[in-house]
Amino acid sequence: MAEVNLLAESVKFMLLGMGVVYLFLYIVILAVKLQAYLINKYFPETTPASTAKKPAPSRTDEDEKARIAAIVAAVNEFCKNKS
Amino acid sequence: MAEVNLLAESVKFMLLGMGVVYLFLYIVILAVKLQAYLINKYFPETTPASTAKKPAPSRTDEDEKARIAAIVAAVNEFCKNKS
Amino acid sequence: MAEVNLLAESVKFMLLGMGVVYLFLYIVILAVKLQAYLINKYFPETTPASTAKKPAPSRTDEDEKARIAAIVAAVNEFCKNKS
Amino acid sequence: MRIKQLLISLFFALFALTTMVQASGNPAPSGEATEQSSEEHVYKSKSMAELANSFWKTTGINAILDTKDGEMTSEPAGHDAERPMTAFESSLGRIIMILIVFLLFYLAIAKGFEPLLLLPIAFGGLLANIPLAHMAGEHGMLGIIYNMGIANEFFPLLIFMGVGAMTDFGPLLANPKTALLGGAAQFGIFGSLVGAVLIGFDLQQASAISIIGGADGPTSIFIANRLAPDMLGAIAVAAYSYMALVPVIQPPIMKALTTKEERQIKMGVQRKVHRLEKLVFPIVVLVFSILILPESTPLIGAFALGNFFKESGVVDRLSDTMQNALINIVTIFLGLGVGSKLAADKFLVLETMGIMVIGLLAFSAGTAAGVIMAKIMNKFSKEPINPLIGAAGVSAVPMAARVVNKVGMDAKPGNILLMHAMGPNVAGVIGSAVAAGVLLSIFK
């Protein structure tokens, strides 16, 4: 009888375990998609921001605000449309 | 007197030690000769069995039995003739 | 009041510390000058003694004594003239 | 030459001086020291025959033949943990273990089965079964190594760091949904947990054994050490053996669960992944594991560390060292330390048979679950997914991905699945670490 009990417990472990694994990976997938979207939009490979030695000279405060607004809009859009 | 005693002991150590060293190396020599004999007979360098990718196609169960018999005979012969 | 005390202590530490640092480095400077003088005089780069495979054949005991006398004289002179 | 003579004269002059000073100035301490030494080293005179006899008692032959000599087991935890060996353990058991070690040597060298770890483990096993030498004991070489990095789980983490520095997450980032395949394959862990309970292990032991299904050496060692340290040797040997046997175990299962048409599915070219994506990814994974499952952070943290250092591109010295000198040194030590658990008194127990059976079950179940999940995803996905790549979800990096590629090529020449299989493959490593974290959190 103790054994039957253990079996039930182990099945519960399986449910919890597989659930957490899937949950975790699913969240990671979403995050990866989001980061890919953002990075490729705002740091296109041709001029990767983090290694850029010369930031584009035309960028002004106005540009910057527009850019931030665009990012916020993009994230919203992405969250709605994520497949 | 204690010193004389120690000297006798140390000579005994010498006898035991040199005896064991020679015994050990003599056994190793025999083993090395045996392994050289066996390895070169059954795994000749041209087709080393342990690295052979394609075992000879003609080898059958009959062959195998003959081979084992040959090994046994060879070991016996070797043990008799070892110099 | 305790704080004033600490401040005085810390100034003393500063005096001691800077003093020892300067003393140490000054002695090292003297030693470095002395070693440069001696090494370049007695082991000129063309035949560095420590790596010489063939010591000059003409060197005799007489030479050696003269050499040691010269070293002693040089050290004395150096100590007097050190700038 | 003269200088040398001078120096040597000086040397001897100094010695003579020393001797005199000592002889005159402070005879007491010197005499005392000698006295102490002679006190310590009492030696009873023995006849030559007695000497030979007492030597015989220290031979390995005598130790193996005389099963009633009361030899103790070797325990890295020290003398208190020791117990007298049984007659079987001190004689036949040792011989069996040494033969098993030779079998592992054969598999590692002639068959190329994961030699980098099987060889050190097997050699550790050989040393651990030497009578009287107590090499696996607290003061023996293996025991020192065990206490240095296995008892405290340090070495598996260092290995994971190096593995992280060698891993390229590009294929996973290019096609992130394949991570789900690395999740499905964790059924190898949890399914075999149920199996292990069924054949009589308790829950904690069953959990330790089931981690073999993670197909990941350091994770297995880390968990086994926490949940069932007595079974460490068997679990590690099973994990590495079955990882080595992946090319034998997986293909029949993969073929049984897929049709020829499915195996022939070609997958498109992967998109190029941005350098920043690779850089940010290990941190993203680590942050989620911090939020959801802190118990998994030693493993995922070490892995992310190695990967982050590599992708940063600014510490190549350190990343190279992690991938070479450090991981090699630790691999030698890890193998030897794990091998110390192949002592007959620890390995030749009934549980080992069960562990071997469950381990095989775990690999099979993981493979099957991965393939089935891939079939399901293929049904619902816009782009075609070859179900074979699900098999790579068990990890066993990079062996499983190569097997997938080979089976794909067999079904249709030119059907190169390698990069597509690498995604589930590395996701399987993360998945196993998460699964490990769940098990640890349950038994905390």
Added chain:
Amino acid sequence: MRIKQLLISLFFALFALTTMVQASGNPAPSGEATEQSSEEHVYKSKSMAELANSFWKTTGINAILDTKDGEMTSEPAGHDAERPMTAFESSLGRIIMILIVFLLFYLAIAKGFEPLLLLPIAFGGLLANIPLAHMAGEHGMLGIIYNMGIANEFFPLLIFMGVGAMTDFGPLLANPKTALLGGAAQFGIFGSLVGAVLIGFDLQQASAISIIGGADGPTSIFIANRLAPDMLGAIAVAAYSYMALVPVIQPPIMKALTTKEERQIKMGVQRKVHRLEKLVFPIVVLVFSILILPESTPLIGAFALGNFFKESGVVDRLSDTMQNALINIVTIFLGLGVGSKLAADKFLVLETMGIMVIGLLAFSAGTAAGVIMAKIMNKFSKEPINPLIGAAGVSAVPMAARVVNKVGMDAKPGNILLMHAMGPNVAGVIGSAVAAGVLLSIFK
């Protein structure tokens, strides 16, 4: 293939045999073992909801949100040293620290600020702030590393050994009086000591903090660990951060204290230094430090060891290993170990602000003192001395020397000061070690 089959049959035959022997011969111990295991592993049945709930309790989200969970701090010294975390430390504090860590990542990777040490330190800080995992505790990865080589000051000495093996004293030997510039720059240490006392630190703490002015990582860690181990994290982070910021901090000070004419001074070609001079030099320095300041000999001894091995030319194997595999491994460990002190409960204290301020002061004071000393020496010297090279006396090898070179080139193209600045630069290392020895001797 036949041999393999034979071996595998043998394997299974042995197993079967084992099983029988065990089953018949000694059932008692085996049974006992099983019993023991089941005794140990008591597990209370839980419903699925209970299980999920108890899992929730082990998540990081819950640990951060529930600030009253009584989580203890992680201390490498063991459980006795632990204390319950405050609500701030276990929630917002951790988040702040993780953001600071991300800032350090950014500075190390995107800005190239001393990545070899900032990156490991920052990653260690990230791991140290993970809730529940206790990675900085006695049994966690960081705690193991900390106890292995930081608590006993072993790692900083190994780093110093490697740095010694990478250092060329040629420029200093060619122009020995520039050593005085390396002495003047130690005013950065002793001046900031006074400053630290002024803002409220006690004398011992102030000494530990002021060593940041030595601009030398291993020396800072060595001293901080002796005099104020609680502040180790902040001191190390300050030292390495400001060393990374040398190209930002120094030039304005250098320009403010010199005229354009002074900066344009060209210095002559250095004399060739004899191989024997380089060989003898580390021994000379060590002998003087033995005579004058034995407290500094761990640092100077390790440094001299590395340099002597390199210059000897007969142990290139060892010297290469010191400069590569060994220093890289130790750098990883040192960084992680130091990073463990970036836990919120240790770093987010008021003292840290003070340390950051004093550290900046120390760098500035050292630079200024070096430049002023060089101006004085230029007045009294026959050969012209460019006052800029005094700034290199703070050490921060070789960054400070490069900054000197750049500022000199800016003042007059072609005015290459690099080798002339290397003299004060390496003298600064010795000077800091001497200053460290003085501080240690005071508090002995």
Added chain:
Amino acid sequence: MRIKQLLISLFFALFALTTMVQASGNPAPSGEATEQSSEEHVYKSKSMAELANSFWKTTGINAILDTKDGEMTSEPAGHDAERPMTAFESSLGRIIMILIVFLLFYLAIAKGFEPLLLLPIAFGGLLANIPLAHMAGEHGMLGIIYNMGIANEFFPLLIFMGVGAMTDFGPLLANPKTALLGGAAQFGIFGSLVGAVLIGFDLQQASAISIIGGADGPTSIFIANRLAPDMLGAIAVAAYSYMALVPVIQPPIMKALTTKEERQIKMGVQRKVHRLEKLVFPIVVLVFSILILPESTPLIGAFALGNFFKESGVVDRLSDTMQNALINIVTIFLGLGVGSKLAADKFLVLETMGIMVIGLLAFSAGTAAGVIMAKIMNKFSKEPINPLIGAAGVSAVPMAARVVNKVGMDAKPGNILLMHAMGPNVAGVIGSAVAAGVLLSIFK
């Protein structure tokens, strides 16, 4: 740039926040901490003169001049093992030891005498004789190293592992009977054991000293550490010094015991050795040492491990690491750790003179016994054996074999004996390990 500014603002904002939270939320612990610190760090005000005076007390000059300062010896085993130094040990003794260290430097660098070990040992000796620094004590750098790998005999085994991975047993396998020459040379051990007893050492000490005759560094250190740890420094220095002096010690003995005709004997070309023979050999040797002499298995096991890994050909990563990064790191540490026993209070005792004398005797006796044995074998052998190769049986790999080759070439140009001498040379390593096992088994 904007992002950077943003991050820096964030950083400062966070700091400000932190400060406020701390100031308001939890003043108690913070205050307590400060209080504790000030409690600990009591500092009595001193006048400048007092400060200078107390500094003087911490100088090395004062420590050497003031022989009544009650300085304690440094012991890695901790404070209980310490004793006050004698006046001689703390003054003249130290100076003598430092001069001896300089002599060793000279021999290692200018004469090329085994620099890879003499240099680290000598530097360790220099550091160990520094007054007041206690570098060889429990918390000093040398003491940490000593406890890490010498007190537990771990480092010599790691060295042996690397040496095994560098050894080629081909020449021995080609002509196995030359192994007997490696046996005969062990008379150097057992003959000098008798000699050591004659001049007054007790049996255990005599055994520890006689192992110098094995001409094998790690074996000597391993045995010395077990049987007479107090003499470790002198034994190790003697072993390495005489190994370095092999080209000086051996040739006269070799020439005295052989005729010119014997030295001119040419030996045939060696047969080609099968890869499998080399692979199986280390295992064969290990198995016999398990059966006959388990006490020797730590040494032979480590050696066989390295050799087996190399010959397996499947773990080149690990084998390369053993031969490079690992053995180099351990060599540095081993040398420094052994050097810590060159402290005046340990080295400058009467026993050291005896050890030096017995060590020379041991090398000479081993050489003579090897040559005589080779002469006997030459009489009874079908193929001619040049008696010179017997001298290589002392091991001192590969120096002794090179000396044999040179003496052979001197007798007859073109008489290349190198490969023939390598057989006895490596057999001597095994022979010494066996002899070491016998000595250990006696004193067990």
